[in-house]
Amino acid sequence: MPKPDRGVHVEVILRCRPLNDDEKELKLPVVISCHEDRGEVSVVQNTAYKQIDKTFSFDKVFGPTSQQKELFDEAISPIVNExxxxxxCTIFAYGQTGTGKTYTMEGGRVGVVExxxxxxxxxxxxxxxxxxxxxLEARDEDYxxxxxxxxxxxxxxxxxxxxDESLNGPDDKSRKPIALMEDGRGGVFIRGLEQEVVCTADRIYKILEKGSAKRHTADSLLNMQSSRSHTIFSITIHVxxxxxxxxxxxxCGKLNLVDLAGSENVVRSGAKEGRVREAGEIxxxxxxLGxxxxxxxxxxxxxPYRDSKLTRLLRDSLGGNTKTCIIATVSPSIHSLEETLNTxxxxxxAKKxxxxxxxxxxxxxxxxxxxxxxxxxxLRQEIYDEREKNGIYTxxxxxxxxxxxxxxxxxxxxxMEFDLVFKDKELMGLxxxxxxQQTxxxxxxxxxxxxxxxxxxTQNTLLEIEGRNIKANATxxxxxxxxxxxxxxxxxxxxxxxxxxxELEHVASEASNLFSKxxxxxxxxxxxxxxxxxxxxHLAKQLDVLHQTVAASVTQQEEQLKSMEKDFNYSLSKKIGGIQELTTQVRHLKKTHESSIKSLDDISEELDMSYRSAFSNLTSEVSRNSSALVGHFEKKFLEINDILDDIQRDLFNQQEKLAEFAEQQRQGHSKTLQLTRSMSEAMMNFFETLGTHTSSLTRIMEGTQKINGQKLYxxxxxxxxxAAFEKRQLLEKVAELLDISNDRKKNLVQTAINSLLESTASRTCKMQNEMSNLQDFSCSVKSELTTHMETIATNYLVATSVMDSGKDGFEKCLQQCMSESRMGVSQLRNAQESVLDLQKRNVGSLDSIVRNELETSRMILSKASSLALSALEETGMADQSLLSSIENLLKLDHEAHKNIRSIVVPSFEDMKGLGSKHYHTILKIKEAGQCFLDEYKVRSSGT
Ligand SMILES: Nc1ncnc2c1ncn2[C@@H]1O[C@H](COP(=O)(O)OP(=O)(O)OP(=O)(O)O)[C@@H](O)[C@H]1O
Known part of the structure; x- marks a missing residue:
């Protein structure tokens, strides 16, 4: 029967340190979150490149805010009791460098415990x-x-x-390592390892401080005091x-407290040269261990315990009969994420x-x-052998x-020696x-x-060449x-x-076209x-005729009405005489007359109606004709207006074109003038430089002349x-000969000098003359050019003024045309208004005349009917006695009737005549309008 597994899992505690000052300064994000209550640690990182979300569970978790005491009380104190x-019992501190292994194991100085x-x-x-x-003290144990x-x-x-005397310092090469040995019982022991018996805690603190100071530390990129060695502090207690x-x-109980070296990889720790091996060994x-x-x-x-000394030493703690606790330390920052994940x-x-x-x-x-x-x-034997130098007893x-x-x-x-030789060779080669490489x-x-x-x-030469090139290019x-x-x-x-x-030709042709237009x-x-x-x-004549006709008809009517009045007065006087006679007789004739009077009334009403209709027809005809005439006039007026507007627009266009052309002309002229001016300036400059050159040449010539004269002198x-010297030397002997010869020579030289001077002077004079001629010529050319320029300028100014004046004249002419056309339009409008006025007045007067006529006829008719009624009343009264005088009265009535008819009939005829005259007049007016239209049409087709 297999034994029940009494194994106990290794206890694994995780501790996460807080962000250090550098990390805080760099504001590195925190990727670790500790859930102490659940004993879990989560790693979360979400970036564009990486997404990590992992959770690990441990026996205990201590977050960044956890205190040393807390960790000890909760996790370590029970182990100490064991x-x-x-x-x-063994407690390991494992983790990346700088994550707090040493801090957790040793921490700060103990100092004075209060x-x-x-x-x-x-x-x-x-x-x-x-x-x-x-x-132990509390139990009062013997220990x-x-x-x-x-x-x-x-x-x-x-x-x-x-x-201390065996050591010269922490990194002293003379420090001797001590041997790890098998104890023959499957275990190991370290030969010569100092075991210090301690009686007080203070002594242990001092030992700890002293030992820590001797640890191998070296600067690395990650931690300035990075521990690169593993340390084992062991306390053995015998009670x-x-x-x-x-x-x-x-x-007997033993507590191993192991502070391992940083777990990070070699490359990242920045270990260099000699330290590569060190890192490798670490x-x-x-x-x-892994x-x-x-x-x-x-x-x-x-x-593989035997593969390293660490595992050999701690064999019991890993899978042996030791109680083991691993404290894994991590950093919360993103910077150490990879190593944190490894840890x-x-x-x-290790939990398993x-x-x-x-x-x-x-x-x-x-x-x-x-x-x-x-x-x-x-030990005594060892000391003895050492003393005797006879070896040590073993x-x-x-x-x-x-x-x-x-x-x-x-x-x-x-x-190692072989390695050293090989390395030396390598070093030599290197x-x-x-x-x-250096050479x-x-x-x-x-x-x-x-x-x-x-x-x-080369750059300097190039710069020089470039400078020259630039100058040459500029020239x-x-x-x-x-x-x-x-x-x-x-x-x-x-x-x-x-x-x-x-352009001038074009303008001239355009101007002639414009003038012809x-x-x-x-x-x-x-x-x-x-x-x-x-x-x-024509219209005035026609209207005069119309007026005369109407006036004649009115006088005729007046005369007729006067004669009618006379006749009525006459018949009235006659009637007044016969009324008394007739009153009695009329009574008898009343019934007979009633019917006849009624018929007379009917006839007069009919007459009135016919009058009215005739007059209204006449009025409407006249007004229709007049309105047709007015419409015709308005149409014509509009057409004329359009034509005039066209003319005005054409004129405006022409004016604008002309102004544009004039502006172009002016611009062209001014450009020409400017060019000519610049040319003349260039010419002036040229002549000035020529003059200066000439004067300098003259000066040079004069100088040369002076120098020549001086030299000759x-x-x-x-x-x-x-000659004088020679003369003195040849003494008086040849004085005469010499004098002669000297004189001759002198003369010769003098003449030669004079001729030379003369020729030089004449040549200089000629040159000066030439120069002055040249200067004169240039001056004359200059003055000619100036005058030429002036004439060009004056010509230009004249041409411009002529152009301007021509343009002004043209503008004036155009404006005159326009004002005349405007006047024509206003005159036409006046004519139209006068025609309209005339028409209105004619129609009004005709209407009033006809209305008067109608009124008088109505009055006459009413008078007649009232008379007839009174007569009827009288006849009614003289009912019986009227019968006898009926014949006389009938005769009288017949006569009156005849008279009335004789008045009314000619007046009707007159009225008819007046109507026909009016009709003819209107026809004539129409004819005149038609004639005007025809003539106008002919004109407009002609234009
Ligand atoms: N939990 C913590 N609370 C406060 N400070 C801490 C904590 N852990 C570590 N530190 C601090 O971080 C720094 C580095 O710690 P420590 O030297 O103990 O790291 P280490 O892991 O032992 O490094 P190395 O492996 O290089 O020896 C120290 O200054 C220490 O005080």
Whole structure:
């Protein structure tokens, strides 16, 4: 039956430190969140490139705000108690450099402990020590306590408690590593490791401080005081117990506190040169630790404890009978994310390791004393051998182990020597390479300097050439510019002259066209005026005739009405005489007369109706004719208006074109003038420079002349001196001859000098003359040019003024045309208004006449009817007596009736005549209108 697995998982605690000052300053994001209550740690990072969201669970989690005391009380204190119960316990601190391993294990200095309370940053070790002492003291136990403090650096074990004289400093190469040995019982021991027996906590704090100071530390990129070694601080406690049989037993417990080196990789830590090996060795221990953990987790047969000293030393703590706790430390910042994830993985895996903790067996005090005696004996022998120089006594089995280790060391040294030779060769090769590189670099720098000098020279020459080139280009450009300016001005002058000629011709033709059009317009206007005048006279005549006719008819009517009145008066007087007679007779005739009077009334009403209809027809006819005439007039007026508007628009257009043309002309002229001016200025400048050159030439000539004269004078003088000297030398003997000869020579020279002077003077004079001629010529040319320019300018001004005056005249003419056409329009409008007025007045007068006529007829008729009624009344009264005088009355009535008829009938006829006359007059007016229209049509088709 298989044994039940009594294994206990390795306890894994995670501690996350707060952001340090640098990280806060850089404002690095926090990617770790600790859930202490759930014992979970989450890693969250969401960027465009990476998305991480992982959660790890551990036995305990301490976040960035957790305190040292908190961690100790919750996680470490129970382990310390286990140690006091006789267990072996190990606490590892594992994590990236700078994440707080040393802070957690050791923390700050203990200093003075007041009322049993440590400063807040004191770590696990001092607190554990304090707890052990407190418990033991509290139990009043008989105990002994030993501490060891070793460092594992580059796979070498160093004793941090070794006496100071053997050390020259933390990085002293002379520091001797101490050997790790098999104890023959499957365990290991470190030979010569100092074990300090301690009685007080303070002593341990001091030992801890001293040992920590000796640790191998070196600057690295990640942590200025980065621990690059693993340290193991061990406390072994022996507590005396009494067995039931009174035998004294010793209870033993051991606490290993392991501060591992930084877990980060070599490259990232920035380790260089010599430290590469160091990192490799550190990693060797850590890698082996990882492999051991993996093997234990995966339960693989072979666990590679022997591959590193760290794992050999801590074999019991990993999968052995030790109680183990791993404190994984991490940083919260994004900067350490990768390493944090590695640490979390590592720690998470380590959680699966199972140990089988066992309480150490109690050892009898006598056995312990025996062992101690053996140890004392061994040590004494060692000291003795050392003194005698006869070697050291070693038991046989120990000797064999040591021999094997010695051989391994020799082998290792050989290998290292071989490595050293190889490295030396490599170094030599590298040195050579470095030397050649250096010479090459020196050569190259020399060449570079020379090339730079050459380059600078070339640059200077290039700059000079460039300067010269720029100057030459500038001169060429100036000359080219001058030539092109002259050519262009010549060309533009000729071109502008031809353009001007063409434009003038064009303007002249356009002006003649305009004038002819204006003449035609004038003619048309005159014809229109005559036509309108004719029409007016014709209309006036017709209207006169109409007025006369109406006036004649009115007088006729008046006469007829007067005669009618006379007749009525006559018949009335006659009737008054016969009324008395007739009154009686009329009564009898009443009934007969009633019917006849009624019929008379009917006839008169009919007459009235016919009158009314005839008059209304007449009025409507007249008004229709007049309105037709007015409409016709209005139409014509509108047409004429349109024509006039067209003319006005044409005239405006012409005016604008003319103004534009004049402006163009002016601009062209001014350009020409400017060009001519610039040309004349250039010419002036040219002549001025010519003049200055000429004067300087003259000065040079004068100077030359002076110098020549001076030289000739000097020559003559020299010659004279020479001659005098010769003369003196030849003495008086040849005085005469010499005098003659001298005189002759003198004369000759004088004449030659004179002729030379003369010729020079004449040539200079000629030159001066030439120069003055040239100057005169240039002056004359200049003055000619000036006058020419002035004439051009005056011509231009004259042409411009002529143009302006022509334009003004044309504008005036146009304005006159326009005002005349406006006058024509207003006259036409007046004519139309007068015709309309006339028509209104005619219609009104005709209407009033007809209405008067109608009224008088109605009055006559009413009078007649009233008379008839009175007569009827009288006849009614003279009913009986009227019968006799009926015949007379009938006769009288017949006569009156006849008279009335004789008045009414001619008046009707007159009225008819008046109507027909009116009709004829209107026909004539229509004819006149038609005639006007026809004539106008003819005119408009003509234009
Ligand atoms: N929990 C924490 N609270 C406050 N400060 C901390 C904490 N953890 C670490 N620190 C600080 O961080 C710095 C680095 O810590 P420490 O030296 O202990 O890191 P380390 O992991 O031991 O590094 P190395 O592996 O290089 O030795 C120290 O200044 C320390 O005071």
């Amino acid at each position: 140690v006091l119960e006789g267990y072996n 009322s049993g309370e440590f400063p807040r940053d004191v770590g696990i070790i001092p607190r554990a020590v304090q707890q052990i002492f407190d418990v 002994s306590m030993k501490v060891t403090f070793l460092e594992l650096y580059n796979e070498d074990i160093m004793d941090l408690l070794a006496p 005396k117990e009494s067995s039931s049989n009174g035998e004294e037993l010793m209870k 990693n060797k221990s850590l890698l082996t 492999r051991v953990i993996n093997a234990l987790v995966e339960h693989s047969g072979h666990v 979390l993985d590592y720690a998470h895996r 390791i199972k140990n089988r903790p066992e309480v150490n067996q109690r050892v009898a005090k006598s056995e312990l004393i025996k062992d101690l005696y053996k140890e004392i004996e061994r 038991p046989h089995d120990r000797f064999q182990i040591e021999e094997a280790e010695r051989k391994a060391l020799v082998e290792q040294i050989k290998n 040195q050579k390479l470095y030397d050649t 090459l670099t020196a050569e190259l720098s020399e060449k570079l300097q020379m090339t730079q000098k050459d380059f600078e020279k 060429i450009k100036e000359k080219e510019h001058l030539i092109s300016n002259l050519l262009q001005s010549e060309k533009s002058l000729t071109k502008q002259a031809s353009e001007l000629r063409e 204006l003449e035609q317009q004038d003619k048309l206007e005159n014809g229109n005026k005559n036509l309108v005048q004719k029409f007016q006279t 000097d020559l003559a003088k020299e010659f004279e001196d020479c």
